[in-house]
Amino acid sequence: MYKIKFYKGDYLQRQQQANADKAVAYVEHHFNSSASEQANYAVVVVGSNASQTSRNWGRWYARAIAEQFGTKVAGDEGILVGGWNGRGDGNLKHTQMPALLLEPLFASNPQQAEIIRSASGQAALARVLAESIRRFFPKGGLIAFSVGHKYKTSAPNDRGAALAGGGTEADHAEKVLEHTAALLAEASPTPQPRMLRVMQGDQLLFEKQVDEDAVLVWSSDRNLLFIPD
Amino acid sequence: MSWRLRLGALWLGLALAGAALAQRDSTHLLVYFSNARLATDPADCAAVFARDRDVPHTGAVATAALQQLFAGPTPAEKAMGWRSPFSASTAGLLKSVRVRDGTAYVDLHDLRGELAGATSSCGAAEFQSQVQRTLRQFASIQRVVLAIDGQPRTFYEWMNEDCGSANGRCNAAAFAAPGKTSGARP
Numbered sequence: 001m002y003k004i005k006f007y008k009g010d011y012l013q014r015q016q017q018a019n020a021d022k023a024v025a026y027v028e029h030h031f032n033s034s035a036s037e038q039a040n041y042a043v044v045v046v047g048s049n050a051s052q053t054s055r056n057w058g059r060w061y062a063r064a065i066a067e068q069f070g071t072k073v074a075g076d077e078g079i080l081v082g083g084w085n086g087r088g089d090g091n092l093k094h095t096q097m098p099a100l101l102l103e104p105l106f107a108s109n110p111q112q113a114e115i116i117r118s119a120s121g122q123a124a125l126a127r128v129l130a131e132s133i134r135r136f137f138p139k140g141g142l143i144a145f146s147v148g149h150k151y152k153t154s155a156p157n158d159r160g161a162a163l164a165g166g167g168t169e170a171d172h173a174e175k176v177l178e179h180t181a182a183l184l185a186e187a188s189p190t191p192q193p194r195m196l197r198v199m200q201g202d203q204l205l206f207e208k209q210v211d212e213d214a215v216l217v218w219s220s221d222r223n224l225l226f227i228p229d
Numbered sequence: 230m231s232w233r234l235r236l237g238a239l240w241l242g243l244a245l246a247g248a249a250l251a252q253r254d255s256t257h258l259l260v261y262f263s264n265a266r267l268a269t270d271p272a273d274c275a276a277v278f279a280r281d282r283d284v285p286h287t288g289a290v291a292t293a294a295l296q297q298l299f300a301g302p303t304p305a306e307k308a309m310g311w312r313s314p315f316s317a318s319t320a321g322l323l324k325s326v327r328v329r330d331g332t333a334y335v336d337l338h339d340l341r342g343e344l345a346g347a348t349s350s351c352g353a354a355e356f357q358s359q360v361q362r363t364l365r366q367f368a369s370i371q372r373v374v375l376a377i378d379g380q381p382r383t384f385y386e387w388m389n390e391d392c393g394s395a396n397g398r399c400n401a402a403a404f405a406a407p408g409k410t411s412g413a414r415p
Contacts, residue, residue, distance in 0.1 A: 033346030161346035
């Protein structure tokens with residue numbers, strides 16, 4: 001069973017409180033921003049002292065986001081260890097559990113800002129995050145959520161980057177985390193068999209259990225997803 | 230010498246004297262902006278490229294360079310793909326620059342609201358690489374420490390960076406102490 005708790009205050013306080021609560025995982029949600037409207041990759045910051053679990057989890061999440069939204073990953077296969085020149089490291093390195101700082105989309109990219117603002121985009125972001133948590137923390141436990149920029153004691157008015165077309169990074173990151181919390185509250189903590197799913201937006205079209213080791217190959221010529229003999 | 234040759238020599242002399250005068254009356258600087266059309270890796274937000282700027286002659290070259298940088302690319306440059314977190318709305322960002330022992334201490338006005346995207350991983354890379362490269366064109370600057378309203382801790386907390394040896398442990402005294410303003414060697 002997952003228990004979700006949102007942490008507030010300055011970033012150090014959030015991490016210390018999550019440690020005291022013995023959270024099993026820590027997620028701080030942001031969106032990226034650039035002076036270029038075209039920037040469109042997914043990246044995850046992990047602390048300079050990140051465990052292998054944090055690195056694997058971050059890479060898995062970044063790849064899943066890039067696949068979901070048809071973009072690519074940046075950094076070292078999707079992660080920036082210690083952030084860019086140390087920026088973002090302090091948001092994570094005081095945690096005693098696997099911890100990620102997410103930057104799945106660009107608030108400055110008009111197309112991606114539209115996704116961030118939309119209910120379907122927020123649902124898709126939440127689905128990927130919830131799935132990553134179920135995959136890497138299948139036994140359940142306390143998951144610590146931190147909304148980037150918002151609720152800082154030292155800068156109570158900070159909302160992060162402006163979304164192209166209106167809105168703020170922090171308010172929309174909070175919506176994604178709230179949606180993720182609702183998904184995790186429904187989730188079974190028992191390990192799930194590997195499932196092949198075909199989805200259209202939120203709607204499940206097809207679902208079938210597949211072997212854990214099966215390699216799935218997509219043939220665009222034949223329009224066929226198959227498991228080679 | 231024919232009158233034509235004399236006239237030509239006179240024009241040449243005048244042109245050379247004018248050029249020399251213009252050179253003395255202006256200072257040539259570089260500012261560094263991003264340009265995705267020139268970058269080999271479009272995901273490298275720290276990639277910056279030089280643009281020329283000529284300003285009225287000044288010895289305060291670090292100040293002049295940052296003032297040009299903080300005004301952002303011109304509309305013509307924007308049309309050619311030049312990008313920066315800085316724009317006309319941040320043209321007044323600079324409070325002062327002091328250069329001491331190879332370090333430029335750059336004090337900024339509090340325009341965090343105008344630069345909200347500069348704290349993301351890509352935005353921070355753009356902001357800091359443009360400032361660093363613009364200042365490091367001067368041989369006398371090897372390190373850059375920034376502050377907002379004289380407080381480096383305010384700047385680095387905003388950037389979510391620790392106060393360590395790279396930023397002088399956020400020692401505000403370096404910004405308050407008298408120093409040579411913008412005394413960079415071009």
